[in-house]
Amino acid sequence: MSWETVIGLEVHCQVNTDTKAFCGCSTVFGAEPNTQTCPVCLGMPGQLPVLNTVAVDKTILTGLAINAHINLESKFDRKNYFYPDLPKGYQITQFTVPIVEGGYIDIPTKDGGEKRLGVTRIHMEEDAGKSMHEGLDAVSHIDLNRSGVPLMEIVSEPDMRSADEAIAYLKQLHQLIRFLGVSGGDMEKGQFRCDANVSVRRPGEPFGTRTEMKNMNSFRFIKQAIEFEVVRQIEIIEDGGEVIQESRLWDSVKSESRSMRSKEEAHDYRYFPEPDLPPLRVSQQEVDAIKAGMPELPGELRKRFETEYGLSSYDADVLSQTREISVWYESLVAAHPADPKRCANWLANELLGRLKEAGKDLADSPVSAKRLAGLLDRVGDNTINGKSAKDILDDMMESDDDADAIIEAKGLKQVSDTGAIDTIILEVMAANPDQVAGYRGGKDKLMGFFVGQVMKASRGKANPGMVNQRLAELLKG
Amino acid sequence: MPFSSLSDIQNRLNNGETTAVEIAQLYLDRIAAFNSTLNAFVHLDANHVLAQAAASDAYRKEHGARALEGLPIAVKDIFCTQDGPTRCCSNILEGFEAPYDAHVITKLKEAGAVLVGKTNMDEFAMGSSNETSAFGPCRNPWDTERIPGGSSGGSAASVAAALTPAALGTDTGGSIRQPAALTGITGLKPTYGRVSRRGIIAFASSLDQAGPMAGNVKDCAMITAAISGHDAGDATSVSDAPAIDWLAACEAQDMKGLKIGKPKEYFVDGMDAEVRQSVEAALQKCEELGAEIIDISLPNTEHAVAAYYVIAPSEASANLSRYDSVRFGHRCDNPEDLLDMYTRSRDEGFGSEVKRRILTGAFTLSSGYYDAYYLKAQKVRTLIQQDFIQAFEQVDVIATPTSPIPAFKLGEKTDDPLTMYLSDIFTIAVNLAGLPGLSQPCGFASNLPVGLQWIGPAWHEDTVLAAAAAYEGATDWSNQHPAEFNMNGGES
Numbered sequence: 001m002s003w004e005t006v007i008g009l010e011v012h013c014q015v016n017t018d019t020k021a022f023c024g025c026s027t028v029f030g031a032e033p034n035t036q037t038c039p040v041c042l043g044m045p046g047q048l049p050v051l052n053t054v055a056v057d058k059t060i061l062t063g064l065a066i067n068a069h070i071n072l073e074s075k076f077d078r079k080n081y082f083y084p085d086l087p088k089g090y091q092i093t094q095f096t097v098p099i100v101e102g103g104y105i106d107i108p109t110k111d112g113g114e115k116r117l118g119v120t121r122i123h124m125e126e127d128a129g130k131s132m133h134e135g136l137d138a139v140s141h142i143d144l145n146r147s148g149v150p151l152m153e154i155v156s157e158p159d160m161r162s163a164d165e166a167i168a169y170l171k172q173l174h175q176l177i178r179f180l181g182v183s184g185g186d187m188e189k190g191q192f193r194c195d196a197n198v199s200v201r202r203p204g205e206p207f208g209t210r211t212e213m214k215n216m217n218s219f220r221f222i223k224q225a226i227e228f229e230v231v232r233q234i235e236i237i238e239d240g241g242e243v244i245q246e247s248r249l250w251d252s253v254k255s256e257s258r259s260m261r262s263k264e265e266a267h268d269y270r271y272f273p274e275p276d277l278p279p280l281r282v283s284q285q286e287v288d289a290i291k292a293g294m295p296e297l298p299g300e301l302r303k304r305f306e307t308e309y310g311l312s313s314y315d316a317d318v319l320s321q322t323r324e325i326s327v328w329y330e331s332l333v334a335a336h337p338a339d340p341k342r343c344a345n346w347l348a349n350e351l352l353g354r355l356k357e358a359g360k361d362l363a364d365s366p367v368s369a370k371r372l373a374g375l376l377d378r379v380g381d382n383t384i385n386g387k388s389a390k391d392i393l394d395d396m397m398e399s400d401d402d403a404d405a406i407i408e409a410k411g412l413k414q415v416s417d418t419g420a421i422d423t424i425i426l427e428v429m430a431a432n433p434d435q436v437a438g439y440r441g442g443k444d445k446l447m448g449f450f451v452g453q454v455m456k457a458s459r460g461k462a463n464p465g466m467v468n469q470r471l472a473e474l475l476k477g
Numbered sequence: 478m479p480f481s482s483l484s485d486i487q488n489r490l491n492n493g494e495t496t497a498v499e500i501a502q503l504y505l506d507r508i509a510a511f512n513s514t515l516n517a518f519v520h521l522d523a524n525h526v527l528a529q530a531a532a533s534d535a536y537r538k539e540h541g542a543r544a545l546e547g548l549p550i551a552v553k554d555i556f557c558t559q560d561g562p563t564r565c566c567s568n569i570l571e572g573f574e575a576p577y578d579a580h581v582i583t584k585l586k587e588a589g590a591v592l593v594g595k596t597n598m599d600e601f602a603m604g605s606s607n608e609t610s611a612f613g614p615c616r617n618p619w620d621t622e623r624i625p626g627g628s629s630g631g632s633a634a635s636v637a638a639a640l641t642p643a644a645l646g647t648d649t650g651g652s653i654r655q656p657a658a659l660t661g662i663t664g665l666k667p668t669y670g671r672v673s674r675r676g677i678i679a680f681a682s683s684l685d686q687a688g689p690m691a692g693n694v695k696d697c698a699m700i701t702a703a704i705s706g707h708d709a710g711d712a713t714s715v716s717d718a719p720a721i722d723w724l725a726a727c728e729a730q731d732m733k734g735l736k737i738g739k740p741k742e743y744f745v746d747g748m749d750a751e752v753r754q755s756v757e758a759a760l761q762k763c764e765e766l767g768a769e770i771i772d773i774s775l776p777n778t779e780h781a782v783a784a785y786y787v788i789a790p791s792e793a794s795a796n797l798s799r800y801d802s803v804r805f806g807h808r809c810d811n812p813e814d815l816l817d818m819y820t821r822s823r824d825e826g827f828g829s830e831v832k833r834r835i836l837t838g839a840f841t842l843s844s845g846y847y848d849a850y851y852l853k854a855q856k857v858r859t860l861i862q863q864d865f866i867q868a869f870e871q872v873d874v875i876a877t878p879t880s881p882i883p884a885f886k887l888g889e890k891t892d893d894p895l896t897m898y899l900s901d902i903f904t905i906a907v908n909l910a911g912l913p914g915l916s917q918p919c920g921f922a923s924n925l926p927v928g929l930q931w932i933g934p935a936w937h938e939d940t941v942l943a944a945a946a947a948y949e950g951a952t953d954w955s956n957q958h959p960a961e962f963n964m965n966g967g968e969s
Contacts, residue, residue: 044575046676048675089797270795270843276682
């Protein structure tokens with residue numbers, strides 16, 4: 001009999017605000033420990049939280065983007081537990097009434113369709129600080145720079161049936177939050193962390209006992225951890241045992257999980273309404289204004305790129321990966337409207353490839369959309385051929401010159417003059433009589449040889465289309 | 478001379494008859510003479526007081542006087558102050574010095590007040606007798622064998638014995654009004670949200686409110702005018718609170734047309750007979766002044782104490798979690814591990830009443846008990862609020878006794894927390910409903926002061942102040958002072 005996997009995911013996503021959720025401290029990552037703190041986020045006596053409304057707006061935007069309901073009145077609660085990196089001894093979170101409820105995310109399925117995965121809720125909360133134990137002898141160090149940084153916790157329904165579906169959901173969500181500009185989503189910096197609730201059952205039966213894999217921050221580890229856990233649970237059940245409800249920690253070095261704490265050892269968080277913060281009220285007008293400012297979402301954008309610009313689904317996908325790329329692409333099209341597909345090729349394959357090699361983001365690209373369009377104009381009007389254009393782009397990465405200046409300086413102007421091309425072809429034919437005879441004898445494949453020779457002789461400047469055309473003509477004899 | 482009102486001192490300062498330094502020295506002398514008897518102050522830096530007074534005199538000369546220029550005001554040890562320690566009268570805050578002033582302290586400084594030391598209180602404001610202080614009990618100037626009430630006992634004793642003309646207290650379940658009543662002074666708890674809580678060490682956040690304790694109604698109004706107002710740093714401080722002309726409210730001479738509610742639940746068997754007589758007599762006086770006394774009912778009053786002793790400890794259990802010895806305050810010697818550090822530090826740092834309330838709160842919030850206790854208590858709180866809303870459709874203001882009994886003896890109730898909790902039976906509902914409440918002296922029971930409590934609708938401190946001012950003007954109770962302290966510091 002087969003087993004069915006059931007997965008629900010909780011994602012902790014750092015909201016990218018300039019200041020913390022409840023005080024004015026900076027959220028910039030990587031500062032010296034405990035330099036971005038104040039009496040509020042240090043939990044000092046008498047200090048009170050004041051809600052960062054930017055975090056509220058970004059959480060609402062995320063909710064709208066997953067087609068969720070926005071609660072016009074939501075509440076903050078205290079989640080109580082003791083830990084040295086939790087200065088107040090409680091975390092301010094939303095327990096009973098979160099700001100966002102009931103949305104969904106569609107993921108593509110193998111058969112080309114879509115599967116709809118439910119999102120139960122998104123609530124706002126604050127991050128804790130960081131404890132450091134490693135390499136320290138009998139002491140621990142606490143860094144409270146992260147204490148009070150705003151988070152969204154995005155909780156899914158238990159709708160995923162495989163590790164692949166879980167990863168597809170996470171990738172979609174990860175793309176979305178970056179697209180919306182609500183989070184940096186940098187997983188290495190802990191800006192996007194995932195807890196996975198995993199259980200197995202016979203198809204059609206009620207849910208099995210679940211375990212929770214805590215705090216994973218790489219898609220690869222999440223997939224491994226879920227797959228490991230599924231096998232572990234099936235083995236337990238098939239051996240006649242019972243899965244214990246517990247929290248487990250994934251050890252990425254040993255590629256195995258181990259128990260953190262069982263249900264019996266689980267904290268009683270003693271949630272209760274946060275008396276320092278009145279209920280969070282937003283008006284429908286505010287929600288509508290946020291909705292009006294919502295950018296086109298990746299899915300919509302991908303479809304529009306395919307229909308409006310005739311892009312392949314691959315190119316449309318690459319160019320809708322981030323909002324930045326999509327905006328860059330459309331400004332390139334605006335500057336070079338003649339051929340949106342050419343724009344897509346040059347951005348997706350050439351420029352992004354070069355930037356990746358240079359370790360740069362599109363935002364730091366030395367070549368602007370306007371400069372790249374200038375280059376594509378010359379490709380479009382056959383001034384240069386593709387090979388030269390790639391060399392010119394290499395030069396543009398290193399200088400501020402525009403395409404025309406480089407073409408002029410290097411004499412790369414494409415040769416499209418029939419007479420000049422014919423002269424070169426005839427020289428090549430004269431130098432290779434055997435190949436001419438062979439071609440004429442039926443070896444069509446030799447065409448490639450002649451094209452190569454002619455291009456070489458023209459030092460790459462001959463118009464390849466015309467070379468092909470004239471060669472076919474002249475080789476006929 | 479020692480029992481001068483803030484207004485008297487202000488007049489003399491304005492007339493040039495005296496200086497802030499002279500005034501400060503006068504009260505410092507009295508503190509030096511009497512504090513060993515009363516234990517009203519737990520921290521005092523006389524030089525710092527004199528320096529503030531000198532700065533005030535200089536300010537007056539250069540710019541003229543601000544609202545509280547040169548007036549000495551003591552503050553409860555619950556207010557964080559940048560100058561000197563802030564301990565909340567607890568050992569857990571051993572060595573703690575706040576790097577910030579509470580918002581109301583900033584406001585007092587901006588008004589030119591001279592801040593005088595830190596006054597004694599029940600540890601973390603948890604108590605009704607000032608006996609849970611880590612610095613030992615404070616004593617009642619009317620009978621030093623008796624408690625001054627709590628938790629703002631030190632502030633009450635300081636004003637009652639004229640160690641300062643006024644003081645700041647906080648009131649979570651009666652902690653301004655009950656000690657004011659028991660020491661024969663006037664104290665006001667403003668509407669919840671009227672005064673910022675920022676920088677005031679939290680006991681129960683949804684109930685805590687700071688307010689003045691002074692010798693008369695107008696002095697209370699002067700201080701409230703200075704410390705109230707919206708603070709963007711406290712999300713529960715209300716930005717659109719109706720403005721009040723604090724001083725004008727105190728000009729009331731009579732009570733013509735005033736409808737005073739007399740709730741039957743506040744005049745019950747078991748309360749001290751003389752207390753009851755004093756308050757009944759006060760109401761009669763109000764009638765003579767033109768008021769109409771209307772019998773009303775606040776039927777859910779009987780549940781107020783129970784609801785309070787669920788809600789306040791619940792909030793406190795979380796509010797006091799930050800005292801974990803990690804960043805500040807007391808830490809035990811040589812902790813074996815994290816759990817040992819937490820448990821031993823907190824065990825050593827907190828007194829037994831604080832522990833009782835943390836445990837109570839942790840229990841009432843715990844899984845499986847939350848609905849039966851915390852949620853139920855919140856429902857009761859709503860019913861109590863509704864009682865008042867209905868009552869105020871009928872009357873302008875409500876008058877009750879502040880405390881069912883006068884000051885009791887030290888140690889008399891320390892072994893019986895439940896009886897102790899009942900001493901706040903008449904003040905607690907006001908906090909649960911977030912309303913303004915004022916206590917003023919209205920007589921004596923067994924030669925101990927009795928307090929009359931005024932309760933107003935939310936944001937109507939002016940109604941409360943007017944009623945209290947009219948009563949004060951028509952009687953002499955506010956001019957009664959404990960004889961033992963009715964002399965200058967040098968004479969004792």
